[in-house]
Amino acid sequence: MDNNQLNWHKDDFENIKTTWEGDLWDRRRLGEQLTQYVDRLQCGAVLALDARWGEGKTWFVRHWAKHLSDTDHNVIYLDAFANDYLEDPFLVISSEITSCLSKGCDVDQCHINTFKQKAAAAYHALLPSLPKVLLTLGLNLISGGVLGTVAQEIHKVGEKAIESAIDEISDKIKESIEEKIETHEADKNTLFAFKQELAKLAEQLDKPLVFIIDELDRCRPDFAIRLIERIKHFFDIKNIVFVLVMNKPQLLQSVKSFYGYDSEMNGDYLEKFVDFTIHLKTDSEGYDYEAIIKSQLFRIGELSSLDDRNELLYWTLGLQLDKQLNSRELIKKLNQYALLRTENKNKNLVLLSVIMGVEPYANYYIYISSVVKKLVNYLCKNKMELLRRHNLRIYHDKTIDDIRDAEWYRIILESDLNIESIFINIILNAYDSFHGDENMEYQLNTVLKEVSIYNLNHPNDFINDWKAYILRGI
DSSP: OOTTOOOOOOOOGGGOOSTTTTOTTOOHHHHHHHHHHHHHOSSOEEEEEEOOTTSSHHHHHHHHHHHHHHTTOEEEEEETGGGTTSSOTHHHHHHHHHHHHHHSSSSOHHHHHHHHHHHHHHHHHHSOHHHHHHHHHHHHHHHHSGGGSOHHHHHHHHHHHHHHHHHHHHHHHHHHHHHHHHTHHHHHHHHHHHHHHHHHHHHTOSSOEEEEEEOTTTSOHHHHHHHHHHHHHHOOOTTEEEEEEEOHHHHHHHHHHHHTOOSOOOSHHHHTTOSEEEEOOOOGGGSOHHHHHHHHHHHTTSSSSTTOOOHHHHHHHHHHHHHOOOHHHHHHHHHHHHHHOOSOHHHHHHHHHHHHOOTTSSSHHHHHHHHHHHHHHHHOSOHHHHHHHTTOOOOTTOOGGGSOHHHHHHHIIIIISOOOSOOHHHHHHHHHHHHHOGGGHHHHHHHHHHTOSSOOSSGGGHHHHHHHHHHHHO
């Protein structure tokens, strides 16, 4: 594969052909468990799916929605962020349910038409009358009131017009409130009739309707809160399960900032509306990072096939073991690497390590030493068995503990993984020699010059030059 060719795949969630294809994070098991849980529910429910940014929430719910559809469930996916221009989410929820059930054969069209009528009446009952009054008066003012007066007349008639407008607004608001009080009982009956009709629809379903609402933490905070409240008050119906997808701390922080809520942030308010919270698995030790990284390196052209191996594959694995990035962060780093990589494979090892971040380590030597140690411990659980397997001996008076991590790195990659031309051990040995003998600066400088991005005058400039290169290339 041409190393200069980028194969950046973008998920096409609207056209998923094979459910769970590319499931590198073991999400299928959770999806199947949730399906069984939903099918056993004897009532309506509101579930929350909570995970941080970049941990695969959207990928999971999109593939789960496809799985539900493939197993004859009625399923709706709604992007809350894409719909938060609406004032009240009641309408979009009702419309999505109507559209979904109209496509199936579980519910007859007569019931759906009745539901539409009840939903329209309920929405009208929920509409606040005050904004409509203010809008009407505002238009009157613009067209024929204060703003319609010529500039020379404003000072003369302005005060009188404003006083008249205030009196008119007060009268209209009073009338609106009185009307709302008079129709309160009728509005209650209308909303009750809506819930009854929705319950009749849901009773006809063989399997629960699953309504997934994604990007809740990205939409307008007031829209998010109103959406959650509307679900609990008007759509909490047997055989309908809502799944709210969010980064809960982020949503709470947004709500807190929007409403100016200064006390300590907590999730008590949201918990009143949520029956059960599912946390996406974030225990990195359970993931097969080798398979995940291999897939990404193949995608950007660093591996000729998914069976290919090279030092970059295992060096990336070591860096990931050290950094513990989530899936989105890791992919972003590898995409950045793909844009900035050079024609020299050894330089690319250094480039990726700097992209992943030298911090919080004091210097590059400590950083790569830590990465090598973690990778060695990950790849080799029994060092003595490794030596026996490849007929390797420890010479002179050395013990197994005397062998440096740089040497274990070379032995594992060359002998166990059949990878040739290993480089990271060379740069680490040069650093080891330099730290043991100040006279070895020349040797270290010679090694670093081979993989420096600019002309190197002193080892101290090595990482700063790479950082400057990355900064210019972003």
